[in-house]
Amino acid sequence: METGTQSRKTMTLNLTEAEMKALDDLSAIKDISKTAVLRQALRLYQMIEVRISRGEKLFFEHDVTKEKAELMML
Amino acid sequence: MSTVSPVHLLDRKSGILVEAHLIDGLSREDVEKAEADWKPFLDEHVKRMEEAGVPKSKLPQHRHWNWREKYDATEEYLLYRMFGLECQSQMQGLMLALTAGKNSQIVAQRGKPLVYIHFLAAAPWNLASIVSEPRFSLVGSVLVAAAIHLSMEEEFQGRIGLHSLPQADNWYRKTCGMTDLGPDQTVENLRYFEMTPEQASEFLR
Numbered sequence: 340m341e342t343g344t345q346s347r348k349t350m351t352l353n354l355t356e357a358e359m360k361a362l363d364d365l366s367a368i369k370d371i372s373k374t375a376v377l378r379q380a381l382r383l384y385q386m387i388e389v390r391i392s393r394g395e396k397l398f399f400e401h402d403v404t405k406e407k408a409e410l411m412m413l
Numbered sequence: 414m415s416t417v418s419p420v421h422l423l424d425r426k427s428g429i430l431v432e433a434h435l436i437d438g439l440s441r442e443d444v445e446k447a448e449a450d451w452k453p454f455l456d457e458h459v460k461r462m463e464e465a466g467v468p469k470s471k472l473p474q475h476r477h478w479n480w481r482e483k484y485d486a487t488e489e490y491l492l493y494r495m496f497g498l499e500c501q502s503q504m505q506g507l508m509l510a511l512t513a514g515k516n517s518q519i520v521a522q523r524g525k526p527l528v529y530i531h532f533l534a535a536a537p538w539n540l541a542s543i544v545s546e547p548r549f550s551l552v553g554s555v556l557v558a559a560a561i562h563l564s565m566e567e568e569f570q571g572r573i574g575l576h577s578l579p580q581a582d583n584w585y586r587k588t589c590g591m592t593d594l595g596p597d598q599t600v601e602n603l604r605y606f607e608m609t610p611e612q613a614s615e616f617l618r
Binding site: 370 | 420492567568570
């Protein structure tokens with residue numbers, strides 16, 4: 340069984356030390372490669388951008404207090 | 414752009430495996446055709462069941478799902494993938510999966526990403542709860558296997574998760590061997606199920 344609809348293209352990414360550390364940390368926490376982390380991030384970012392462009396807002400809600408905080412997208 | 418893979422379904426009448434196609438990346442036309450085939454069949458059978466006095470709890474709980482609306486709501490997002498299972502020129506099953514933003518809730522796997530199955534349904538003529546002689550078996554199993562393969566491709570090691578409608582609880586628990594994490598108050602009290610990498614390997618065996 341095969342899933343996956345498109346061939347993949349390669350790019351070089353230049354990151355600062357702090358950005359690379361964040362990427363390394365996420366890769367370790369999530370137990371996926373750095374490429375997989377970035378693909379996840381891109382998908383989420385694309386969804387957020389589309390929804391914000393429609394006039395929606397992004398909030399975080401505290402699980403216990405139910406306090407909401409808006410995430411500012413610049 | 415879509416990928417088509419050969420798979421097999423069990424023709425229940427003949428008892429033999431027949432060739433089918435798993436389509437990853439359905440077109441709007443695919444979904445519209447499926448909806449046009451499924452809805453009249455489902456509506457007619459639900460009407461008959463209601464007229465026969467079948468209690469509401471026994472009616473198919475996903476009867477209100479509209480796959481064209483789901484396609485329209487998700488087609489522009491990279492994180493959604495819609496799969497179809499086609500056999501004998503008709504869509505036998507559909508699945509909408511989410512590939513980012515969901516993490517495992519099982520303690521040993523907590524925080525690790527998984528593929529979340531938003532919706533999964535077999536065509537109404539394949540449901541024993543609606544028809545006395547369903548046409549094909551294995552529709553749900555092939556789609557769950559597709560979700561596991563997708564999870565592996567995404568480096569999630571086969572982890573998948575979903576909220577089940579009550580009528581499907583036992584199927585996910587017993588046939589799929591998923592872990593039942595109980596009712597989720599944030600999603601209409603539906604039971605939340607997860608498949609670990611080990612359970613995924615077992616399922617694919």
